[in-house]
Amino acid sequence: MMLDIPAIPAPNEIIARQARQRQNQLTKPTGSLGRLEDLSIQIASIQGKIKPDVSRKAVVVMAGDHGVTHEGVSAYPADVTPQMVHNFLTGGAAINVLARQAGARVSVVDMGVAADFPSGCGVIDRKIAYGTMNMASGPAMTRQQAEKSLKFGMEIAWAEIDRGLDLIATGDMGIGNTTPSSAIAAVFTGEPVSRVTGRGTGLDDRGWETKVAIIEKAIQLNQPDKNDPIDVLAKVGGFEIGGLAGLVIGAASRGIPVVVDGFISTAAALLAFELAPGIQPYLIAAHRSVEAGQRAMLDKLGIEPLMDFNMRLGEGTGAVLAFHIIEAAVRILNEMSTFESAGVSDRS
Ligand SMILES: Cc1cc2ncn([C@H]3O[C@H](COP(=O)(O)O)[C@@H](O)[C@H]3O)c2cc1C
Numbered sequence: 001m002m003l004d005i006p007a008i009p010a011p012n013e014i015i016a017r018q019a020r021q022r023q024n025q026l027t028k029p030t031g032s033l034g035r036l037e038d039l040s041i042q043i044a045s046i047q048g049k050i051k052p053d054v055s056r057k058a059v060v061v062m063a064g065d066h067g068v069t070h071e072g073v074s075a076y077p078a079d080v081t082p083q084m085v086h087n088f089l090t091g092g093a094a095i096n097v098l099a100r101q102a103g104a105r106v107s108v109v110d111m112g113v114a115a116d117f118p119s120g121c122g123v124i125d126r127k128i129a130y131g132t133m134n135m136a137s138g139p140a141m142t143r144q145q146a147e148k149s150l151k152f153g154m155e156i157a158w159a160e161i162d163r164g165l166d167l168i169a170t171g172d173m174g175i176g177n178t179t180p181s182s183a184i185a186a187v188f189t190g191e192p193v194s195r196v197t198g199r200g201t202g203l204d205d206r207g208w209e210t211k212v213a214i215i216e217k218a219i220q221l222n223q224p225d226k227n228d229p230i231d232v233l234a235k236v237g238g239f240e241i242g243g244l245a246g247l248v249i250g251a252a253s254r255g256i257p258v259v260v261d262g263f264i265s266t267a268a269a270l271l272a273f274e275l276a277p278g279i280q281p282y283l284i285a286a287h288r289s290v291e292a293g294q295r296a297m298l299d300k301l302g303i304e305p306l307m308d309f310n311m312r313l314g315e316g317t318g319a320v321l322a323f324h325i326i327e328a329a330v331r332i333l334n335e336m337s338t339f340e341s342a343g344v345s346d347r348s
């Protein structure tokens with residue numbers, strides 16, 4: 001299989017200028033709404049509309065299991081992955097609560113969970129395998145599986161867009177997935193593993209040391225080639241991470257802004273960027289994760305998170321929370337009066 005990376009259109013610069021002009025005519029001191037103004041301009045230029053619309057929102061939660069959990073890299077057992085998928089489908093997880101509040105639909109994708117789900121349960125079945133292989137003893141997956149995960153991700157994005165969509169958020173579920181995310185961060189940023197590895201779901205000091213050693217071993221053993229992002233995904237990645245990278249590329253290729261959640265989603269966005277740098281203007285970083293390794297990846301992507309909420313859950317929770325801020329930004333641009341229409345004096 002040869003993976004086709006679609007062309008990514010550039011956002012509309014003329015609309016960006018017009019939206020900035022409009023922001024400057026609204027009844028407030030120039031620039032006083034700060035990043036809310038920048039966000040509205042970003043959305044306007046992506047949508048090519050001076051009055052953008054973000055009413056149709058979705059979060060795609062991609063799930064996968066990880067062979068590396070056998071090395072003791074997570075505080076929780078791998079069984080939690082399928083159990084949480086069930087929880088997503090019955091509406092009881094944090095992401096369901098936040099998505100209901102934000103008026104966003106939740107799509108749950110099995111990219112490679114090590115359990116079967118009953119047919120008709122609502123999960124979107126794109127299972128590549130029953131979890132990845134253990135990256136501490138060989139590649140996490142084959143190159144073909146890596147390409148498949150990216151392709152599935154793009155197709156999921158396009159299917160979501162066909163259902164009607166203005167804004168998409170990335171979500172992940174997979175016990176152990178902060179381990180491949182840290183490996184991806186180390187490979188692409190060149191930072192030492194210890195600098196980009198955190199405690200995930202809550203490892204103690206000894207657990208953290210094990211995790212760092214396992215990631216170092218996996219990189220040493222597999223020698224991922226940072227100039228070949230598919231090689232990096234195959235050797236030290238995960239099925240849901242590849243799926244989310246594909247989702248980012250698929251959304252950007254059809255002009256849909258992508259709200260990037262926390263650590264795992266940022267690793268997926270970086271992978272997408274390495275494959276298709278044109279996706280960068282489509283990214284909105286939702287929040288600064290507690291996982292320290294996210295910072296180096298955000299720097300590489302050139303994006304700054306909207307919130308710093310001390311969150312470290314994943315599932316798309318931070319991204320869906322950021323929907324409220326994005327909607328606020330768009331409403332300001334669309335609904336505020338201008339100095340002229342409201343009869344307010346502009347600066348002299
Ligand atoms: C109950 C529960 C719900 C979760 N929802 C997201 N995660 C998050 O934690 C996991 C990553 O952390 P680590 O690499 O340390 O395993 C992923 O599943 C991520 O989505 C959860 C974790 C747990 C335990």
Ligand SMILES: O=C(O)c1cccnc1
Binds near residue numbers: 263289290291311313
């Ligand atoms: O930031 C995240 O997405 C995250 C951090 C720790 C564990 N799970 C998810």
